[in-house]
Amino acid sequence: MFNALSTIGFKVYDLGPGTGLVTRRKDYQVVDVSSRSWLVTRGKQDPVVAKAVALANGDKVASGQKSVLLGPNAKLVLDDNAVVGDEHGFQKPAHNYLCNRHVAELLRHYRVNCVFDVGANVGQYAKNLRKFGYTGRIVSFEPVPHIAEKLRAAAEGDPDWQVHQCALGREAGSVTMNVVKGSMSSILGPTDFGSTRYKRFNNIDKVDVPVHRLDAIMDEAMAGLDDPRPYLKLDTQGLDLEAFAGTGDRVKQLVGMQSEVALMHIYEGMPGMMEALGVYTEAGFEITGMYPVSREQTTKRVLEFDCVMARAESAPAV
16 A cells, blocks of 8 residues: 555655555654654754655554644654653653754754764764754764774764864863773763663773863864854763863853753762853853753662753844
8 A cells, every 4th residue: 555655646654564654745744752652743943844744544643552742733653552661761762852853953043053072972963963954064072092983984974074083171181081882981980879870880991092172172173164153062971061161261152052961970070960050051051951861760860961051142133
């Protein structure tokens, strides 16, 4: 049936055995929220929203599914059993999607044309920026050599995506990184809580890496931009305030930023959420969104929030 519909001008999305989405409108889109959940949006407010979607059996959801109206332009379609027993598996991708979408809208609204991606790992953040419509410059920083190599491979073919193999900090020099599997390598050592929660901290390699101040790199990084409007993203595993301090007086040029702020201390000496927010607000930034990054399942406590902020005075006149 799906093949037949395709031949007469319908767009078909196959969601699994016996279930599909069919469209010939242009103001709908389906976005994966998790393996068994989809967000259906309508409207031209997001460049990702580019395709029309309707369920194969008309306006009603398929058997075994339910829909939740999120507003006049959005509907959440999910399996009846998708949340039962797997609330975390549902909420985490939902928060990720909402955060990415919010950041994309913020970059458009503030006319950002350069994003400093600090703690880039293998390029996940930059790839999401592109996926959600950001076309400006990306300047990524990743200190761990073998990870930076993967980051360069990810950036290959994107002429406006720069990669710097270094850490950013308050002072230039060099430091020893505690390198672990995945994206949790840090200059700081783990706390007892961190070691208990993340077994990867049982296998740490030591690697010396260079450190630069961001204010010493900004001119080169933004070269060729007529009216630089930079945005700073920090994900340094406990050292966001150190990297932030390296912006110096040029922090006033940043129109927005985001940082992972911690409620539970995974690393020794990392600042808590209130300390970090105090520094950022003192520098002129105000919160536009807070999204849970990780959660302790036994207690349901949030460990970290992705905090998105903007400098209100930098908003373009409407």
